[in-house]
Amino acid sequence: MISWDYFIYFAALSVLLWIAGAWKAFKGARKSACAFTATGLLVFGTFIGLLWLSLERPPLRTMGETRLWYSFFLPLAGLITYIRWKYKWILSFSTILSIVFICVNLLKPEIHNKALMPALQSPWFAPHVIIYMFAYAMLGAAAIMSIYLLWIKKNPSEDKEMSLCDNLVYVGLAFMTLGMLTGAVWAKEAWGHYWSWDPKETWAAVTWFSYLTYVHLRIGMSNKRKAALYILLLSFVFLQMCWWGINYLPAAQGSSVHTYNMN
């Protein structure tokens, strides 16, 4: 039976493979860059799969477990972006982010509970969270890109760089929309209503409208680049609020999913 004790070995091997992939990408060796990254994903994915089997439930419940998915999807998103848009640096970047989440998991392990409350035992649960994690990875990449364009890069942003942001947001927002809507359908099956303005849903709505603002601003007023990048960053702050911030937000305390109904 696999457990978190083995995580460090799988993670170390994956990280080595991802670094090799990133290095090859810099050198311009596209095929081997993809091969290394994909093998790293396979190793990491194997750990998730085995953990899933030994927990007898999808590993999606604790923060540590969702970080696991995040570390998986970042290089995956990086790989897809690399194959599609061929940015040399994207793999290094996704690898670094992924390493951050792996380190958090190694340094701050949580004692993982095997029990899954009945409301979470739904066929909608796994797709809902996995889709959201993928969206988070894409939008996280877009946020880093916006920081780079706003403060690190000295020259004004180029069309190509802005269109990378746009693409990341389109894909991220598409997945976020799917995550939100699968969540709504699941909520209907589990709790009797698809939308109840509970804190998590409210913050998901804030985040969603914020990204929609970015999209429409970029299409409709494409010369307002700075404003768009600031909105992109702010949207990512909202996303953090939705993901874990509400655990610390006084306004969101004490409203569990069962005392949930506002309508």
Next chain:
Amino acid sequence: MWNNSWSIKEGIMACGGLIAIGLVLYLCTGPVEWSSFAWPLDLYILGFYVAALIILFLLRKKLYFVRWAMSYNAAVPALVAVAFMTFLMGMIKQVPVSVSAGDVSIFHRMISFWPFILVYLWMATIVGLVSIKHLVSFRLSGIPFLLNHLGLFIALLAATLGSADMKRLTMNTRIGQTEWRATDYDGNLYELPLAIELLNFSIDEYPPKLMLIDNATGNALPSGSPEHLMLEDGVKSGKLCGWNIEVLDKIELAASVNGQDTIKYVEWPSTGATYAANVRAVSADGKNVASGWVSPGSFLFPYQALRLDSICSLVMPDREPRRYSSDVIIYTESGKKCNETIEVNNPAEIEGWKIYQLSYDETKGRWSDISVFELVKDPWLPAVYVGIIMMMLGAVCMFVTAQKNNTQKNSES
């Protein structure tokens, strides 16, 4: 006509103006009572609103305002305003409807607050107008646009207007009895066109866990991220905060018996039985040893902890439910009769009602003879689902065409 040149400034002013009007409306008329929009009023409002949008659209050549409302100059500030009002809602604790409205300030019930509603209405109006525009000049390449915008329009309108027609009632049933009455949040009693007979209620629980608690505070240890040891089949020993725990004996259905100065547990397969385990704990340095029974207790028996040393005790918290379900017979007025098993995430559906497993008598846990159901009727649900499915397809389109949109745009600019 052409000297009209409203820009984003007017868009911002429109939103500011709506918020101001909303405040005035709130001061004059108070919060919006959504429940007063019940059938058929919501249908009239829907018809009127859509007709108004169509007429506005037909007059677009004459009304500059309408053409402007379909532009990004109107849309972007509207989205910002909606995000902002929703942000306020997220920052201020919202109080559920089960708390009576009189005691609650309006900011704790944003969905009844006029500025919030007007800003959403303005956004819906823009989405509605651009949807009509793209419907009228329909092109295949406009399908993703329609899926996103028309889908959102349908889902938003149906969900909002339909909320007054939704019924959510709670019904308590007891094994062997048939119940047809249910209550709403305000405690009003309803007689339903269907009845539920509870045949059986059962809970399947996770294996029990052992944990350490602080003798002084009662908090689980180590504080912040408590450890636990799950007593699954085959688990004979384990470690908790340095203590070596060995399980000598465990009884699934037990009763406690008072011995001379200790408590013992014996096999007792009957209602009210509790789980019990006989354990031996040895501290990390081997100096402290404690042994005895631990049990979470039940409604008949008290819980039993084992004191390890002056700092901590070993306890067994209540077992968590893995699954709970009710076997029922549902009778309807029209003479139908059907057997169903209702559990969390698996509601029963009959004649427009969905019946959810809500809860049980938690003081009795697995021995509960009461099952609580929630009955939900939402006649607008199909319309909401049409909107949701359209938006899902729209999202898939957005993903697929992400790159294409961009290359087009770049070649235009």
